[in-house]
Structures are given as structure tokens and as C-alpha cells.
Amino acid sequence: EAGVAQSPRYKIIEKRQSVAFWCNPISGHATLYWYQQILGQGPKLLIQFQNNGVVDDSQLPKDRFSAERLKGVDSTLKIQPAKLEDSAVYLCASSLRFGEKNTEAFFGQGTRLTVV
């Protein structure tokens, strides 16, 4: 079974530039998450999708971050414009629909973003 795929693995940009990350979840997983992990901390949820609908985006800095999952499968996360404090690892995860028997979450390798 293929895992959660993310690209790119690494990205270095200058502040005020824009950047986009891509995630392909495990086939059949209705729920998709984007997390931000700052060095030395646990991941923090940015946004959660159920199919192509947003379940929780309360911690997403909407003035600069946006995310979409148009067809309920792949997802993109965009930052525009980037700030120095956005330097972090961006993790994508997926799981079966909430309420199904096994709701174990599976994570991708992450995208390490450095803003200079």
C-alpha cells in the first residue's frame, strides 16, 4: 500500500515570496490534515479536510496561508507572502473517515521550508 506522498521535500525561499506544497493521501482516505512542525515542537494542526470540505481551519493564518482539496483527493497548501517564522516542516497526514473502525493517521515525509 502506497503511503502519503508529499513534494517537494525541501524548499528555500526569500521572505515575501510565495510557495506551494502538494500532498497525495493514501487511497480511500477521506480525511486529510496539514500540520506545521517548528523545530523542537510537536506538530500543530493548520487545516483538516473531510473529502473536499474543510472541517477545521481555526489555526490557519488565513491572511497568508490557503489550502484546497478540490476533488477530495490531492491537496495543496500555499503560503503567500512567506515570513521568516514560517520556517518549519509541513506535514500532511490522512486517515479513514471519522467514525470508521480504524482511524489511525498516516503521515508523509514532510516538506522542510526555510525562509531567508
Added chain:
Amino acid sequence: KQEVTQIPAALSVPEGENLVLNCSFTDSAIYNLQWFRQDPGKGLTSLLLIQSSQREQTSGRLNASLDKSSGRSTLYIAASQPGDSATYLCAVRLNYGQNFVFGPGTRLSVLP
């Protein structure tokens, strides 16, 4: 608001020791709890998932327990090996929402 803490923040042990990592959460109304392993520069690998109705789960040398009423979970690693060196994160999934709230992790070093 659910908060998750992990103690200790870092741990260094000689190879072969049994060890316990601790996870505490403030709101006992959880759906399940999951332990993850993270190697430097890598994503998260799922180790064990405990549903709220369960008391423990085992996989190989790993055993995770859950005490919802006290808001605690422990991850027990038997006969530790240098390959176990990594950061271990616990995450709780909420009843009223569906997202995971993570602890800050415990950084484990197993010395040969």
C-alpha cells in the same frame, strides 16, 4: 482546550534497558491516542493506536497503556536498542473534533 505534555523532554539510556515514556492530556474526552516515532528530518511513523475503550496495545517490544480518567498514557520500550533512538510523540484525537493534538515529544538516545 486540550493540552498534551510529555515527560521527560529528553532521555539517554544504555542499550538493553527497559524504559517508560509519559504522556499527559488535560481533557479525558478523547476518541483515541496514537504514539508516533520521528527520526531526524523525517516524517512521523505510527507505532501504536489505542482506542478510548482500550487499556493497552502491544507491538513487539512496545507496549502502550491508556488511563483516560487520569489523563495519562505511557509507552514502554523493552530491551532498548540503538535503533530506537528517535523522538517519540503522543497525540490525542478529540471526541468533538477530529484532529490530533500533539505533545512536544521525548527525544530518546540509546547508547551502544
